[in-house]
Amino acid sequence: MLSHRWRGLWRYTRHLEIDVNQMIMPLSQKNNPLDARDPGSALGQKMNKKLTRSGLMVLLLLARHRGDLDSCSFTHFPYSIACEEVTSWVKYLMKNKRGLKKMSLQCELFDIGRNPECVVDELTGKENLNRPHFAAGVFSGLNSLQFVNYTLASSSPFEGCTKDLKTLVLKFVWVVDETLDGILKVCEGLESFSLLESIGFKKLQIKNPNLKFLQLQSLQVSDIVISCDKLEMLCLDTLTYSADRFKIYSPRLKVFKSYTYSILGDMLPIDEGRHLLFTDDLLQSYIDYWDPLKSNIFLTLTKLSLDMNLNDLFESGSLLDFLKLCTRVETLEITLPVACECVRHKLKWVKLRGFKGQREEVEFVKHLITNGKNLVNIRIICYNTPTVSAEMEKLLYLSFASSKLSIAFIFKSHSVVQELHDL
Numbered sequence: 001m002l003s004h005r006w007r008g009l010w011r012y013t014r015h016l017e018i019d020v021n022q023m024i025m026p027l028s029q030k031n032n033p034l035d036a037r038d039p040g041s042a043l044g045q046k047m048n049k050k051l052t053r054s055g056l057m058v059l060l061l062l063a064r065h066r067g068d069l070d071s072c073s074f075t076h077f078p079y080s081i082a083c084e085e086v087t088s089w090v091k092y093l094m095k096n097k098r099g100l101k102k103m104s105l106q107c108e109l110f111d112i113g114r115n116p117e118c119v120v121d122e123l124t125g126k127e128n129l130n131r132p133h134f135a136a137g138v139f140s141g142l143n144s145l146q147f148v149n150y151t152l153a154s155s156s157p158f159e160g161c162t163k164d165l166k167t168l169v170l171k172f173v174w175v176v177d178e179t180l181d182g183i184l185k186v187c188e189g190l191e192s193f194s195l196l197e198s199i200g201f202k203k204l205q206i207k208n209p210n211l212k213f214l215q216l217q218s219l220q221v222s223d224i225v226i227s228c229d230k231l232e233m234l235c236l237d238t239l240t241y242s243a244d245r246f247k248i249y250s251p252r253l254k255v256f257k258s259y260t261y262s263i264l265g266d267m268l269p270i271d272e273g274r275h276l277l278f279t280d281d282l283l284q285s286y287i288d289y290w291d292p293l294k295s296n297i298f299l300t301l302t303k304l305s306l307d308m309n310l311n312d313l314f315e316s317g318s319l320l321d322f323l324k325l326c327t328r329v330e331t332l333e334i335t336l337p338v339a340c341e342c343v344r345h346k347l348k349w350v351k352l353r354g355f356k357g358q359r360e361e362v363e364f365v366k367h368l369i370t371n372g373k374n375l376v377n378i379r380i381i382c383y384n385t386p387t388v389s390a391e392m393e394k395l396l397y398l399s400f401a402s403s404k405l406s407i408a409f410i411f412k413s414h415s416v417v418q419e420l421h422d423l
Helices: 026-031 033-037 042-064 078-082 085-096 116-123 177-186 279-289 313-323 341-346 359-371 386-396 416-422
Strands: 015-019 071-076 102-107 144-148 167-171 192-196 203-206 213-220 223-227 233-242 246-249 255-259 274-276 303-307 331-335 349-355 377-382 406-411
Touching (some): 015 042, 026 033, 026 042, 033 042, 042 078, 071 085, 078 085, 085 102, 177 203, 223 233, 279 313, 386 406
Parallel strands (some): 015 071, 071 102, 144 167, 167 192, 233 255, 303 331, 349 377
């Protein structure tokens, strides 16, 4: 049993974590978790009504906090952005808590009482993403800032962050080139920057004189240029880029991590004209084009962490050649990619109905054909369209992993209802 004297101690805590989801009928959610997630249930509808009061609850909570505040994190719903509640929370904190140095803003994918499948489709549209209208310079004075599932439409809120802001994390963020370039240009004092699973930009140029830690994960861009004199740790994870458009200059690099298979393995769909950045390709590019008269960016490297297929003679050979450039490496970590046992060794029969010849569909079939060592038969039921015919020829000319494999394209001309009836 807690003492009554402890009830008001939260008003003097130096860190607040505010999760709007847990503020709305938490006991009911715990006792009836399925009903709470069901927009058609009585509990789901009741929680949705209470969502409209959550913003005021948060503002009252902030107003009742009396002590100094070092850090604060918010987990909220899109509703709070649409009603400009988030901007009011941030404005209040930055005005009344002068000592605040760390802030995290995370938006849920959908509001309580709404169907997540429908809302996810809405959020994928550029026009409907979460677009808060923060005031210019509102983040000045912060040392650390994180956004999760946001759209950043302007760099003006970062005005004044030139020297103070040291850490910036952008995850599941929509941001266009102009805004991203503006943010990086304003935040000259950044020492740590993480850009994770974000979209909207086509080029990525990071030229920061003070950056020491850089993490890039699951990005699809046409150009990647990294030029940071003080960079000490670089983490690259599942990146796609245009050929010969990847450049790194970091003369003080100490730790280099490069991963390709950590998120989606080798099934990541790639836009036409772009390539998945494999670790061995990156290493080989520096072996082929390294000029002894120029600076070797890996000369100061002390730790190397990679995922590579050492059973591949080319990849293992590239690594051995690359290590000749890394004269000071003390720690080497290698992760072997986990093979898909189902496709490679178990799968025998595949039936694909409704094939339209779209890029992701074709890539999936390619993966099956080139990796399924025990495949016997693939039946593709589709309509005879020019797109399907063109892709069919390409697929049939692929090198089969299984000598027993036969592929049959079955063209349908009647309705889907009739097709299902035939089955």
